Amino acid sequence: MTTESKIYWGVGLISVTLLLGAFLIPGDRPDKTDLPWHIEHPSADSVNVFGLTLGVSTPAEAEQRFKEQAVPSLFKSPAGELTAEVFFEQVNLAGLRSRVVVTVDIAAEDIRRMYERGLRIAGTGSGKKITLTADDVAQVMATPISSLTYLPGVQVDEALFLKRFGKPNQIIRENKSGAMHWLYPQNGLDITLSASEKPLLQYVPPTEFDKLVKPLLANGEIVTR
Template sequence: MKSNTSGVRLIAVGIAMGFAALFLGSRMEAPTPQPKEPYSGIEKTKSQEKPVCALGPAPLRLWREALTCSPWRIEVFPDGSSRVFGITLGKSTLADAQALFQDTGDSKLFASPEGRLALEIFFDSVNLGGMRGKFVLGLSPGEKALGAMLERGMRVKSMGDGTQKVTLHPEDLARIEYMPVTAITYLPSADLDEEVIMERFGEPEKRMKEEEREGIAHWFYPRLGLDVVLNSKGKEVFQYVAPRAFDRLRRGF
């Protein structure tokens, strides 16, 4: 991920758009009971292996998923990157995630009324290790590349807030498969409460209520690259970036 201001803006806007899409999208499936698992904390490691969640025979694969692909398990690496759900942020490509999720997802480019661009891939229903939920993956190829995609867009649809949703050209759909995933937004099907979040991640470094959205609060965990969005009127949302990018991301809220 680039460290310049424009790159930060793209990541921040992308996660905000993904957050809105998850809350304002189609009706969500009914919550299913989820077994509790102990939070393993931060796991520091020197190696960054390829995702293992979709590998191996079925019994072994399911066992690995249960251990590796959960919203609670975040591996933080010495270089400030991280891995969650088997995806190494800034390194694992969209194609890696598509193989892991066993789904190509729905790729869209968003252009805000202020001219900000965000490239996001939506996965409506993914089951990893017995935990089902919705995902939005953010890619950050840079403003120049995004601008070119906007020019080549096949179809444009205006949303209620003035944002434009652009259908990508087939050539761009092929190109983005090789781009690294820089942000993950996850909406679990189960409705989790504050007690569960505290049990898994501990006390957040900072809590912040949103002024424009009633009942929405952010719990920030910079060392994990995690923002947990608590919704008193709906389900919680988990937003992940590499810890080294978290401070810049937080300024986008």
């Protein structure tokens, strides 16, 4: 998840009561697939959330699902790591305006060539953003989604997450920021909670969960199990 994907957030604090009201409007109950806690497992090692199956569904399908134009880009971290991301800036889910970012796994040689063909490079708070050629955009949009990050447009009380997801299997606190990561490996879910930012929910296939946890452990500490 890049800083670029999070800098747009400026909506003030809204209580969990309002959030619940948006999800449970009388006479107009939202489609259950619009809810971040509606997680299905088409197979033991896969996750379906928001109607998209990680490792199967593509950003092009996500664009149709969300009815919002996708913005694909490459990001290069200060360490030189390249990541292909697709950003949906304004998604309406269960009556809430939210943002969604999906990543796709591109072979190392292919993503290096995409970088070299990039049309424009812009600096961000977390590295560099590379604008892709039309052909490379098409490739990214047709590649299966490897992770999905949901950024709700309101602040959410921890009690709602406990009610909907249950007690996390593990909690890790980042050393630098103090952000808390609630981990649910059975659902491939990492909920990031911070006093200064809105929550962030990242979903990955359960078989890939260790790749998500390792950097957290390298830069944080376990506070409960």
